[in-house]
Amino acid sequence: MNNSLEWLALIIGNSRLHWAWFEQYHLKKTWHTPHLTNVFTSIENCLDLPIYLASVVPSQTTFFQNYPHFIEIKLEQIPLKKLYPTLGIDRAITVLGAGESYGYPCLVIDVGTALTFTGIDAQKNFIGGAILPGFRLQFQSLSSQTAALPTVALPDKLPHLWENTTQTAIESGIIYNTLAGVHYFISDWLTQFPNAKILITGGDGLIIFNYLLNLFPYLNKHIKFDAELGFWGMRSLRQLL
DSSP: OOOOSEEEEEEEOSSEEEEEEEETTEEEEEEEEEOOSSHHHHHHHHTTSOEEEEESOHHHHGGGTTOTTEEEOOGGGSOOBSOOTTSOHHHHHHHHHHHHHHOSSEEEEEESSEEEEEEEOTTSBEEEEEEEEOHHHHHHHHHHTSSSOOOOOOOSSOOOSSOSSHHHHHHHHHHHHHHHHHHHHHHHHHHHOTTOEEEEESTTHHHHHHHHHHHOGGGGGTEEEOTTHHHHHHHHHHTTO
8 A cells, every 4th residue: 555645546538537636535636637648748747646547548548657656556456346357447446436435235327428337236246237328429429420410518407308499309319318218227226226325427427417306306315426436436445555
């Protein structure tokens, strides 16, 4: 275990770098930056602190490999059972953070570039999950693969189900269709683990959390939004390394 008083956690996602500055186990600050284009930028941003790094983008990881205080987190270091070899390290760390912070069993719904479901039972066994394109990726795909449909942004508020413009009809179609799927996964999880906490996280997590409560108010006692689940997982791991 590295006993430095201050340290950095870095989760390299598909779209951005997610940073956290810790003083021992107290989270002081978080921020997000674009993917790097050269090693000098990465070293400049790292200051002189230990960096605990988890990455799903190998080309970005290489920018940090010569940094003297670099500690890369590997899947086999995650203290959860029955993880399959190609499970994304970001999913594993995030569900670890959920379980250690809120208790097991737990389900994590991570709403980012991809929308993922990751479930762990009370014995810390990986139950399974699912992956689909995130909301913004669905909007981008529809725009880029058609001749006349516009690029649409994820709205802060739910659109009407039956819309009367092309833009809002796209919003309605993608949002309600995806939320129906999310609700199906939640419902199935609650039949197996009625008292389990369901955690929502990710860049679009808060918006989707509010959408779900708007449509399904009963979920208020089951779901919680926490933007820092991945960093809670990194914090737990640091105590073991």
